[in-house]
Amino acid sequence: MRSRTSSHSAAQVAKAEFLTFQLGKEEYGIDILRVQEIRSYETPTRLAHAPDFIKGVVDLRGVIVPIVDLRMKLGCPTVEYTAFTVVIILNVAETVLGVVVDSVADVVNLPLDAIRPTPQFQSLVDESFIKGIANVDERMLIVMDIEALLSSADMGLLKAAVA
Template identity: 55%
Template sequence: MQETKSEADTGHNFISEMTGTEESGYLTFTLGDEEYGIDILTVQEIRGYDSVTSIANMPEFIKGVINLRGIIVPIVDMRIKFNLGDVTYHEMTVVIILNIADRVVGMVVDGVSDVISLSREQIKEAPEFGAVVDTKYIKGLGVVDQRMLILIDIENLMSSKEMALVEQLA
């Protein structure tokens, strides 16, 4: 495991914000060989990949929209976005439905592992390199029983320009 003293802004701020031994829950999922964690409070539900209506002339990783109980929800495939894993769709393909800033978004991942709690001590600052996800969207690294989780700042990532999910001001 690599630990640096870098002032990776988000990671640093994030850690200093956490107080005491308070624990936060994370949903972990895999993309290729890496294991990621996102704040459990942003997760609305997990469902299978089913009947996505594609939208013309969109980036490849935007798979289209689905009907989630009457709500039109866009679906992004993180495997395509980050060039990880084999992009096949079958019965076991998983979509994590996120609820971020009053918007609902679904993201396709390789698989969902479990929900874990991390205390402040278990979270290290993010390294500058080493993950396919840009460091500015990484909150830190979580360590649990020899496993290393890359904790993603999913809120920032999903509203970023590169995800093309939110209308950007020109």
Template identity: 60%
Template sequence: MSVTGKTAEAASTGAREYLTFRLGQEEYGIDILKVQEIRGYEPPTRIANAPDFIKGVVNLRGTIVPIVDMRLKFNCAQAEYNSFTVVIILNLRSRVVGIVVDSVSDVMELTPDSVRAAPDIESAIDNGCIMGLGSVGERMLILLDIEKLMSSVDMGLVTADE
């Protein structure tokens, strides 16, 4: 099936496609339409007084892109940089932001009936930034509203009125 045929089919069923990635043992999903590209990790230029989870900035074809280490943001036990570590470049409103993750898994299509509401529990992630939990077979995905997460006040990356 062609890509356009698959996308049209997904639109007719209300299904959405998510790029899945790993942080430690957890698997997350973000809306594929927010993803600009996926790159290998390269150490960014550090910025003075930036929070620990903002690793710095990189120059991406003339655009200065802040790089957020999601492992540090979500208080993962460790943030180890290896050959699987990647940066997902996101296009959020008028801002380009990179997020560092352990690895990218694949693109999954989820129908509305395979997504459940997230339980209301205390976590490192603001519950308003979790769209729900998606399940496909034995896999459980934490679906993030990445735009809302990146525009939260503590991130300081995207202003609400942009």
């Protein structure tokens, strides 16, 4: 009798789900396990002395949530907020925060080995924020490392902003 475990385990490829979103013409993905909810954009309350990329805070069911403009954080050109502008509420390093993006696309299930290393080139985006690039249905997806993006220094700024 042939064991099914060896063929079964070979078929099990490590996968992860990513929420995809747009910033300009680029499509990004973040680990779905970090996403708490998606909300329409509402103007946050601005905080004095906060860095420009921290748009302010909102009250989310009794929790004060800092809102980060991901375009500003990544050094992308700024745009006017529209009806499609959304805030992705994330839970990163035990901190709840929102990131403003142009629009949310969908959720994709990717084999982890489909995420290729980022090519080395001069870019506006700090490559330490990028886990890699994946092809998804004929389109390129930039997979972000949201924990690296919201580095401990920035998290300290966020925590200080809402303290």
